[in-house]
Amino acid sequence: MEDKEIWELLENREYAKIKEYLNTKNEVDLADLLERFPQKQQIMLFRLINKEDAAETFANMEPKMQETLVQAFSMKELREIMDDMFLDDTVDLVEEMPANVVDKILQATDAETRQRINTLLNYPEDSAGSIMTIEYIDLRRKMTVKEALKKIKRIGINQETIYTCYVIENRKLIGIVTAKDLLIEDDNKYIEDIMETNIICVNTHDDKEDVAKLFHKYGFIAIPVVDTEHCLVGIVTFDDALEVWQDEVEEDMSVMAAMAPSEENYFGTSVLQHARNRIVWLLFLMLSATITGMVLSYYESAFAAVPVLVTFIPMLMGTGGNCGSQSSTLIIRGLAVDEIQFGDWFRVVFKEIRVAALVGAALAVVNGLRIILMYSEIKLAVLLGISLFLIVILAKLIGCSLPMLAKKLGLDPALMAAPLITTILDTCSILIYFALATKMYQL
Template identity: 30%
Template sequence: MEESFVNLPTIEELEALIQKRKFDELHQLLATIHPADIADLLDELPSESALAIFELLAIPTASEVLDETGSLVRQELVEKVDDERLADLLDELPMDDAAEFLEDLPDEVADRLIGLMEPEEAEEVRELLAYEEETAGRLMTRDVAALRRHWTAAETFDHLRALDDAETLNYLYVVDREDKLIGVTPLRNLILAQPDQTIESIMARDVVSVPAAADQEEIAEIVARYDFFAIPVVDDDGRLLGVVTVDDVLDIFQEEVTEDIQRLGGSEPLDQPYFAASLGQVVRKRIGWLLLLFLAATLSGAVIRHFQPLIDAAIILTIFTPLINGTGGNAGSQTVATIIRAITLNEVRLGNLWRAWRREMAASLILGVVMGVVGFARALLWNTGYDIALVVALTLPFVVVWSTTIATIVPTVADHLGIDPTVISGPMISTLVDASGLFIYFSLAQAMLNL
């Protein structure tokens, strides 16, 4: 949808230029397009055309395109593009992006490319790759502006001018002679300062920083919470290692949300773009939960089996089992989505579970009674007689209240125990309440129908 604000050539236009070998024109055209958009176009083009365009790009653009492109095209580029050129492109990238790129490659290919990189960059990438995935150490860039407290504003400007490629200048971090992080100053303060003012006189001393082992989700929370543009990363002795910037945090959010949504749908998350995952991976991510839920669902079968004589006597009861299971599952699924999101946003936790539960109880009682009335009417329309209609009408509020209770308590307790609450998916709640819903239904029927 962003295309409405950016003019891009169509795939056909690009293909035509390639076919007519109008490389100069193509070159000029590409120079006006943002690398993220070029990457998108490459994803759409047939692979020879994509390769032809990629070869035309200047190194700085090509490196950004490489970073942004989808994993299928990327795989192709790694196979087809000369190793020397690839290494040059990696040298050009921020080292956190280079590390991310290399980590997705087979080890021997990654080692070969690192071997061809500039020694300094190669060393840095190796150090980044030594940190665990999804930690601050892996996400950070070392291109950070580190100042000394006794520098004047004028000296600092000279230093910044000489800096090669600090990824962010929003915050200038101040370190002591042992590289320990002792302060921070927004660039704004530096601009406002007199040329002879020292950094010490304009810096803030309490800097929020994260250790290199900090989990990416925690980092994202802090950055979003305090509206930071960047957060410094320190080692165990408080030495400044690098900085994680807000654009990385946006990517983390995208990733975490994708994982949460897939888990809530009842599957292990695919940790890659949709088309990049192999068939085997897709099957593996789903089969475990399907089997587990299948086994849980046999409990419902057992309940039906238990009530077989009753059902034999009043087979009409079976008409309502999908309605009762469905309504219980739907009410539970609605609640679990709301509660899990509230847990993620730190609104609901074990400490106020009681308050959340009362609230859900009130809502589910109202919803249950409405559904009961509708169920009663529906049963009468099926000519089941008043007694069966009454059983259905009484069952529905019970089932809605019960499934809402489960959907409120289970994720909150899971979160408190350190289990990611998103593993408590809608399908899981539905399956958990199916058997109990049927049990309530048939028990009420047995009690009320005098069979």
């Protein structure tokens, strides 16, 4: 059904038909659909969504729409939604909403949930604690499979994931049993006999990006989160980890393109905010380029005497920048997926220098031939050849070293990507080129 058909049905008050249609849609699609309608219709449509799908649909909406709805809900409606929402989604909601909306939300939750929300809100922003949920199934070692299945049947409905159950003793995590084990093993077996005791878990204060990496490495559906005493405090599920991972990629790409990372999507960001995200780096890089300008002024007499020298500046600067950003991108990715450590510096440099020698030689030869063809000047070809070769070597060296240095200093390696590397290399390229040129042309 197209949006305009829904509009028509709304106008003709054929709510039953809309309800029927909405009932065929996934919650994520429902949230998308509602976003396309104005406020008044959003609320009307939301009330036509199946009760069972309402909370999940609500959790999938953009914050702005959630705010509208919370303000439009009666206390009873809000309470129903809140009862059905998973705790981690509620926490996300509380974090996004303005204070008066948060008040209304908290009024609609019971005292126990409020306390749990508070606990979760207290974890540092980038920690595993901040993305975990405290809803999970805990079992005892002396339970049988049958008892465990019974427990799941009793409380399972409210758990976000029941596919991994956690075996607890004195609040400590001692084992893991998957739903698959429970489904397959004999009913009378004891949990302690089928549980996995080699547990991979994270600490509440671990960096959430490191947690996301574990999901990628091991392909888990959920990872348990423990405190310093190895007591189980919650679990992180793969969907939340996936989001962390995507945010990280988006953030890296922004930083690598000289922008402040933004949580909003492209159209969701205002023109002013777009400008703000971009201007700081541009200003910094523009002023840094002044240094290259100053180096050029120093050689003013040189290119006044041999003006053709100027025409190679874009090519040299471009090649240096591209070589540098190739290396820096590779190293930034390698650092991000933990393939490369700071201790590998020598190994990386050795590799990059050999690559640079090959690439530099090839570029120097091709460019030399071009110059001889265009200008029939061997001296110029030699000058450009040597310059190119040295610039490529330096570009690869700086391009691979700076991200590793940034990591070592606790900075984001992505800062050392193309824009900054290119600006640094511009100065270096000009210096190398004119130093050689003044020597060779005795200027």
